[in-house]
Amino acid sequence: MYQSKIVEKIKFKINSIKVDSLTLWFAFQKKEAPLHFKLIGFLILAYAFSPIDLIPDFIPIIGFLDELILLPILLFFAIKLIPQKIYLEAKLLAENWIIENRKKPKSKLGLFLILLIWIALTYFVIKFLFKS
Numbered sequence: 001m002y003q004s005k006i007v008e009k010i011k012f013k014i015n016s017i018k019v020d021s022l023t024l025w026f027a028f029q030k031k032e033a034p035l036h037f038k039l040i041g042f043l044i045l046a047y048a049f050s051p052i053d054l055i056p057d058f059i060p061i062i063g064f065l066d067e068l069i070l071l072p073i074l075l076f077f078a079i080k081l082i083p084q085k086i087y088l089e090a091k092l093l094a095e096n097w098i099i100e101n102r103k104k105p106k107s108k109l110g111l112f113l114i115l116l117i118w119i120a121l122t123y124f125v126i127k128f129l130f131k132s
Contacts, residue, residue, distance in 0.1 A: 017067065018104065020075040021048045022094035025105060027082045030090070037081040043113075044074045050110025054117065 027033055028041045047054070048071060057063040079087065 013068070013072075015098075017072055017075065018098060019091070019094050020072070020079060021045075021104070022097050023087065023091045024048070024075060024078055024082075026090035026093040026097075027079075027086050030086050033082065033086055037078065040081060041078050044078050046107045046110035046113055047071070047074070048110070049105050049107035050114050051106055052111060052114050054114055 024041055025045055028038060028045060033041075053063070053066055054070075055063050055066045057067075082090070
């Protein structure tokens with residue numbers, strides 16, 4: 001009983017992240033969306049829809065932290081930047097998208113940014129370890 005409640009809460013949270021990500025995506029596409037939202041939203045969307053994660057999922061527990069903590073926080077703040085009218089329209093589109101069981105969009109830019117971060121981290125770790 002207790003375990004099923006936890007599973008239900010996790011499923012609800014995952015669905016909420018999907019809806020918020022898609023809401024951000026649809027709002028970003030609106031011409032009337034403010035520039036400051038588009039700048040921040042662009043980076044968050046690139047990360048949210050990247051085919052790879054900043055913290056790989058195969059790392060136990062830590063691998064899911066970006067999906068369970070970092071991404072919801074980023075989405076929360078980005079959504080606060082969206083005007084209410086645009087937000088409501090985008091949320092409706094996002095919910096319809098999910099009902100139609102479409103796949104989430106992919107971000108090649110997000111892939112590039114995450115790979116760039118990993119390359120930079122690898123460079124600095126190697127440089128630190130093999131310091132003369």
